Amino acid sequence: MKLRAxxxxxxxxxHELNNEHSIMSYWFEEPYESLTELQYLFDKHLLDESERRFIVEDDKNIVGIVELVEIxxxxxNCEIQIIIKPEFSGKGYAKFAFERATNYAFDVLNMHKIYLYVDTDNEKAVYIYExxxxxxxxxxxxxxxxxxxxKNAYLMALLKKEYIS
Structure with missing residues (x-):
């Protein structure tokens, strides 16, 4: 397993992930985005210092994406977001990606606080975050x-002084 830019x-x-309703509902976004729009956003944010996007990969298979946004x-502080493909769910990829991205935010970007929003009904995600x-x-x-x-959401956060790398 690894994270890469x-x-x-x-x-x-x-694009496939962003157009899957069951996935995007966890990001509180409409599952509607063209590949052209995604390419435009990629180009627009290429040198943007307020975002970091990482691919979660295992044996050259893309497992998901984890992002640090609103840096x-x-x-x-920054927000963390993660998507793991449904077929890779429950195999430790979310925990791995979350740990690596959190480590990057605190140890490389020197963030003081990382926060996220999560659906109160998404017990599996709340458990991972806790x-x-x-x-x-x-x-x-x-x-x-x-x-x-x-639907309701929790605002959850982690301070650097609470983080153990």
């Missing part, structure tokens, strides 16, 4: 809309 030739796989160098030391900081009532209804 997102490359332009990875975009077809990311704020003044307040030293096992990594993330704490619930708040409940965001009816924060996102999916499948015809509003």
């Amino acid at each position: 997102l490359e332009i030739n990875d975009l077809p796989v990311v 704020n160098y003044i307040h030293r 096992s990594q030391g993330f704490k619930k900081e708040g409940l965001l009532r009816e924060q996102f809309y999916t499948n015809g209804k509003y």
Whole structure:
């Protein structure tokens, strides 16, 4: 298993993930994005210091993607997002990717705090985040809309001083 920087030739796989409703509902986003739009965004953010995107790979197979976004160098915080392909779920890839990205944020980018938003019904993800030391900081009532209804989300975060690398 390894993390590596997102490359332009990875975009077809990311496009596939971004258009899967069951996946994108966890990111609170509409599963609608053209490959052309994705390529435009890749080019636009290529030199953007407020984002880092990594491919999760195992034996040359793309397993998923983990991203550090909204990187704020003044307040030293960022949001973390992760997608693991459903066929690789439950095999430790999410934990691996999460650990590596968290390590990168704290030890390379010198972030003070990493945060995320998670559906309160996504117990598996909440468990993974808590096992990594993330704490619930708040409940965001009816924060996102999916499948015809509003859903709650937790705001979870980890401070660098709480992190053990």
